[in-house]
Amino acid sequence: MLDRLRRRTPDPPGFDPSRVPDAPRETAVETANGPFSCHAVTSPDGRWTLAYGRRADGGESRVFRLRDGDIDTHFQSAHPAAGAVANDGTVAVVERGESNTTTSRVRAFVDGTETLDLTLDATVTDVVASPSGELVAVATRRPDASVHAYDTRTGESTWTVTPRRATPRLLGIHGVDEPLVYVSRETRRDPYLAVDPSGEVAWGNERYQSTRPLTERVRSFVSRD
Structure with missing residues (x-):
């Protein structure tokens, strides 16, 4: 059975490398009050651009x-x-705290109305939004080193996942029938694990599986059979 537990894990379900968010690009936004030097990202379908600066x-x-x-x-x-x-124009923004703090403010706007405004006692590195705009997820640095997800319609926290022995980075939200938040280890772009809408780890690569207790791996293996 141990040999079967060590066998290669399935491919990440629904993961599309072309949908991994690009790094923000530099741009300028011209306004009546003068130009703004910004970083910009686009929606998955390319219709919207978000610039901040x-x-x-x-x-x-x-x-x-x-x-x-x-x-x-x-x-x-x-x-x-x-x-x-x-894709629906929902916006998520992370604001850094003052230089002498590690706090981060997470905000979301749906149809121009602010529906989420909270402060985390952690440094947020990434933020992603589901194509539908209903879910926003952020990743934090150590010591928190977690992924936090929020419902933009209610402003409520939906789940938090803290990967073992890993600082998470976000690879976007993939899949159609069941959107999965894909997470990588810091500095890597390969999927490490995927979290489903209920906050359960729905998939993990071999390295992630090796961090799970043996009893948990056996239980998961038996449930698949």
Whole structure:
């Protein structure tokens, strides 16, 4: 049985490497109050662009949602550090705390209305949104080293997963029938594990499986048979 437990794990279900979010690109957004130097990301379908950054003179920071190159909506944001935009235009933004703290503020806007506003006592490295805009997930550095997911419709936390012996990075939300939050180990782009909507680890690669207690692996193996 031990040999069977060590056999190669199945391929990651629904994972599409082409849908792994690209690193934010640098861009400039022109406004009536002057240009803003921003980082920008796009929605999975390419229809929306989210740009976040500071006015060129350092006067203020803002987040812009653009469509076809035109500003659709915008709002003030203190120290925006990461962002994501869904196919329906839902926006998620991470704001860093002051330099002497490790706190991060996570915000989400649905149809222009802020539905999520919370502070984590951790440094957030990544944020992703499901294509439908209903789920937002963030990854944090150590010592928290967890993935936290939130329902943008209610503003409530839906689950938290803390991978063993790994600092998580996010590879996006993949799949159609059951969206899975894909997680990699820090500095790597290969899937390490996938979390389903209920917060259960639905898939893990061989390295992840090796971190699970043997009794847990046996129980999982028996349940598949």
